[in-house]
Amino acid sequence: MALHVYNYLSREKELFKPLEPGRVHMYVCGPTVYDHAHIGHAKLYVAMDVLVRYLRFLGYKVRYVQNITDVGHLLDTGEDRILKGARRERVEPMEVVETYTRSYFEDMDALGVVRPNISPRASGHIPEQIELVKQLLEKGFAYEVDGDVYFSVEQFPEYGKLSGRKIEDLEPGARVTVREEKRHPADFALWKKAEPEHILRWPSPWGEGYPGWHAECTAMATKYLGDTVDIHGGGLENMFPHNECELAQSEAATGKPFANYWVLVGSLTVNGVKMSKSLGNFLTLKDALKLYSPEAIRTFVLSAHYRGPLDYSREAMMAAEQGVRRLHNTVRTVRARLNRTMPEGTADLSFIADLDPFREAFTKAMNDDFNTPQALAALYDLARQVNRWMDEGRPLSRGTLFAIDGMFRELGGDVLGIIPADMSRGIDSELLDGLIQIILNVREDYRYARDWEHADALRDRLQEIGVIIEDHPDGPVWRLE
RNA sequence: GGCGACGUAGCCAAGCGGUAAGGCAGAGGUCUGCAAAACCUUUAUUCGCCGGUUCGAGUCCGGCCGUCGCCUCCA
Numbered sequence: 001m002a003l004h005v006y007n008y009l010s011r012e013k014e015l016f017k018p019l020e021p022g023r024v025h026m027y028v029c030g031p032t033v034y035d036h037a038h039i040g041h042a043k044l045y046v047a048m049d050v051l052v053r054y055l056r057f058l059g060y061k062v063r064y065v066q067n068i069t070d071v072g073h074l075l076d077t078g079e080d081r082i083l084k085g086a087r088r089e090r091v092e093p094m095e096v097v098e099t100y101t102r103s104y105f106e107d108m109d110a111l112g113v114v115r116p117n118i119s120p121r122a123s124g125h126i127p128e129q130i131e132l133v134k135q136l137l138e139k140g141f142a143y144e145v146d147g148d149v150y151f152s153v154e155q156f157p158e159y160g161k162l163s164g165r166k167i168e169d170l171e172p173g174a175r176v177t178v179r180e181e182k183r184h185p186a187d188f189a190l191w192k193k194a195e196p197e198h199i200l201r202w203p204s205p206w207g208e209g210y211p212g213w214h215a216e217c218t219a220m221a222t223k224y225l226g227d228t229v230d231i232h233g234g235g236l237e238n239m240f241p242h243n244e245c246e247l248a249q250s251e252a253a254t255g256k257p258f259a260n261y262w263v264l265v266g267s268l269t270v271n272g273v274k275m276s277k278s279l280g281n282f283l284t285l286k287d288a289l290k291l292y293s294p295e296a297i298r299t300f301v302l303s304a305h306y307r308g309p310l311d312y313s314r315e316a317m318m319a320a321e322q323g324v325r326r327l328h329n330t331v332r333t334v335r336a337r338l339n340r341t342m343p344e345g346t347a348d349l350s351f352i353a354d355l356d357p358f359r360e361a362f363t364k365a366m367n368d369d370f371n372t373p374q375a376l377a378a379l380y381d382l383a384r385q386v387n388r389w390m391d392e393g394r395p396l397s398r399g400t401l402f403a404i405d406g407m408f409r410e411l412g413g414d415v416l417g418i419i420p421a422d423m424s425r426g427i428d429s430e431l432l433d434g435l436i437q438i439i440l441n442v443r444e445d446y447r448y449a450r451d452w453e454h455a456d457a458l459r460d461r462l463q464e465i466g467v468i469i470e471d472h473p474d475g476p477v478w479r480l481e
Numbered sequence: 482g483g484c485g486a487c488g489u490a491g492c493c494a495a496g497c498g499g500u501a502a503g504g505c506a507g508a509g510g511u512c513u514g515c516a517a518a519a520c521c522u523u524u525a526u527u528c529g530c531c532g533g534u535u536c537g538a539g540u541c542c543g544g545c546c547g548u549c550g551c552c553u554c555c556a
Contacts, residue, residue, distance in 0.1 A: 031556070044556045165484055165552075213554080235556035240484080242555095265556075266486075272548060276555055303504070304494060309487065309549075316493045319505035326504085329518060365495090373495050377503035384520080391512080391520050452514060459516080470518045477518080 003058065005231075006307060006369045008239065008262035009162055013369055018230045019260065024055050024062045025225040027259070029217060029234035029242070030119070032069040033100035037107050038282035039297065039312060040268040040275040046298050047265045047306040047370075048233050049113040050416060054366050057415050065224050066116040067217060068104075070097040070123045071200055071210055093199055097123070107285040111294050112417045118224050122216035126202045129211040129219045132253055133190045133204075141252040145181040147193030147207040153186045156248045162262060163240035188245050190215055214245040218258075222250065232259035236266050236307070237274070266309045275312065283312070295328070295418045296321035302372040302416060323380070324418055329479070330383040331408045332423055333390060333470075336477040338401040351389070351400045355407060358382040362411050372416070379412050393473060423479070436467060440476050443469075 003016040018024045028048050031041060048066075055062050089096065105115070122129075133149050136142040141155045153159040153167055160166050167186055189212035194201035201208045221229055227250075234243060243262070250258035267274045275282045288297060300320035304310040358378050365374035386404055389396060396404075412419035422429055439458060446455040459469045466481040 029556070032554080037556090041556055160484095163484070163551085236486080237550060238556065240551060241553090267550065267556075269549075274550065274555095299504085300493085307486090308494090311493075313492075315491095315505080319493055322506090323504045326519090333518080371495075373504090374502070377495075380503055387519050388521095447514085450514075456515075463517095468517070471513075471516080472518075473512090479518095 001364060001367050003367045004369055005261050005263060007260075008264050009259075014261070016261070018060065019226075019228060022059070022061060024060045024231065025229045026052065026055075026062060026064050026231040026233065027217070027221040027225055027229045028064070028066045028116070028232075029238060030066040030068050030116075031104055033097050033104060035100060035277060036284045036286060037104050038275060038277070038284050039288045040282060041104075041107075042111060042285055042288070042297055043268040043301050043306075043310060044235050044265045045108060045113050046111060046301045046417075048263075050302065050372060051231075051233070051263065051306075051370055052114065053415050053417065054370060057410070063118070063225065064114075064116045065118045065120065065221065067220050068097075068101055068119055068121045069216065070094075070101065070121050071216065094123075097121075103286075107289070110289055111285070111297060114417075120220045120224065122211070122220070123200075125216060125219050125223070126211065128223055129215040130191070130202075130204050132215055132219050132249065133206075133211075135253045136190060136249060139252065141249070142190055143183065144206055147209060148181065148189060149191040149206055149212075150182055150187040151190050151212075151245070151249055151252070152183060153188075153248065154184050156252050158251070159186070159248045160244065162247050163244045165240060165244070188212065188214065188241065190249065214242055214249060217242075217246045218250040218253070221258075222254065227254040227256045227258075229259045231261045231263055233263045233265070236264040239264055263306075265306050266304075269309050269311045270313075272311060292317050292321055293324070295324045295420070298416070298418050299324045299376070302376055302418070305373060306370060327379060327383050327408075327412065327419060328423065330387055331405065331412070331419055332479055333472065333477050334386065334401055334405050334408070335423075336472075337390070337396070337474065338398065338405060340475060348397050348400045351396070352403055354385070355382075355403060358385070359407060359411070366415070375411075375416065379408075379416075382407065390472075436462075436478050440469070440478065444476070447471075 004013045005016045006013045028045075031037060052062050052064050091099075101121075108115070133142065136151060137144065137149065142149050142151050144150075167184070191204060191206055191209050191212055193207055193209045198210065200210055202210060221232070232243070243264075247258045269275060270281050273281065285297075292300075296317065297320075300312075300317050301310065303320060303323075358381060361378035361381070362375050365371040365378060368374075408419050409421060413421055424432060439462065443455050443458040446452075446458070462469055462478070463481075468479050468481055470477045470479070
């Protein structure tokens with residue numbers, strides 16, 4: 001089965017077909033950089049990361065654009081998030097932005113999230129946003145009122161097609177403070193006039209102001225990816241109003257579909273409630289990374305389907321931690337055997353044939369709308385099979401071990417990002433391995449002489465400094481705690 | 482009030498018409514000088530509740546209950 005993707009626009013799984021064969025243009029709504037990222041962000045960006053990785057695994061050339069929102073959005077108090085952050089920390093607004101942009105990339109790097117090809121900043125694309133507003137005014141989709149420019153939802157009959165809302169429904173129940181100057185309560189701002197105290201401001205044909213909440217995504221997506229992007233990703237909770245408005249203003253401006261596939265990710269919850277900055281129930285990624293390994297956080301995120309919700313708990317995280325550890329142990333043992341197996345022997349065809357079903361199960365799961373929980377299950381099944389082979393003492397040729405390691409590297413490493421290419425955690429692995437091998441050789445001599453006292457003393461002392469020794473039938477394997 | 486999502490073992494979570502994946506935790510066992518790791522066995526007659534369709538339903542339809550999200554900045 002070829003890749004199928006659930007498209008929120010049609011509410012169906014559709015066969016994935018990019019506009020241009022072999023190439024995928026993808027846009028994902030990025031973070032507003034006014035505070036540190038938390039593990040809720042990890043769910044979205046790890047999910048998107050795996051999506052991109054898998055598309056590349058399939059051979060697509062992907063251009064992945066993810067914006068950095070550094071033009072403040074208004075809080076319900078009328079305050080600008082970034083300005084508020086600046087006041088709180090007594091620094092320049094752009095200093096706030098710079099600090100948290102760096103923090104964001106630092107966290108994503110730590111999580112093994114592959115960086116987008118382009119990370120455009122909203123503040124660096126003001127002319128493009130002004131151009132968008134001008135176009136919408138010219139085409140009659142927008143109107144200006146005293147320095148503010150609004151998008152007129154009534155001029156765009158398809159407004160609501162993504163979120164399933166109807167303009168009529170928005171009227172009566174709307175608790176939005178109805179601004180007098182709006183022609184329709186659901187009209188949204190494309191450009192806002194800057195009040196005197198507003199620091200972030202730019203000149204425009206409508207006076208000094210700043211862009212509306214959704215303009216940046218349209219401006220930057222179309223600039224770098226064209227009028228129609230293949231995949232537009234983001235958080236499910238932003239479907240309305242953000243994605244809906246983005247879609248409306250984009251299609252009104254270009255007259256073309258804005259995105260062919262809308263891929264939206266479910267929220268991370270804590271005790272069933274969404275993790276968010278405004279609720280204060282969040283765990284920053286920096287703190288999370290002190291508690292859990294990056295691979296465990298990724299495994300935790302990937303253990304649930306990306307569209308559904310996922311509930312965070314210490315217990316669930318530990319389950320993920322223990323789970324990947326098992327995977328790592330298997331891979332580590334395979335690699336250790338590979339290192340001491342003589343460079344002879346091609347892959348045993350019977351083993352290779354036994355390997356195929358796992359690869360098929362994995363790709364089948366991923367092709368079905370990126371079903372990572374099932375893909376993960378295929379990896380666990382593979383690990384069990386490999387462990388069984390090693391336990392049975394069947395002679396595994398170098399070629400076979402190489403094929404097994406290769407499959408883990410490709411599926412678990414390249415695609416899911418939960419199996420490091422190098423398990424030594426950045427320590428000079430050659431030197432460390434050499435040193436430990438010397439100690440292990442000494443210990444093996446003691447063991448051969450049945451001098452358990454000395455052999456165990458070496459093992460205990462290594463364990464004290466965090467080096468765990470496992471004795472396997474064909475030799476010892478070491479790992480860092 | 483409107484729109485939407487979800488409710489599967491102690492916990493996390495797949496499955497969406499054919500007789501309950503996977504991970505963690507628990508229990509028993511095997512291997513081992515011991516340990517670690519691993520492996521084997523075991524843990525839901527049942528998928529929020531009540532009806533209906535069907536030879537057959539977590540899986541489709543209707544109703545009810547519960548939890549959550551969005552409708553205002555949030556990924």
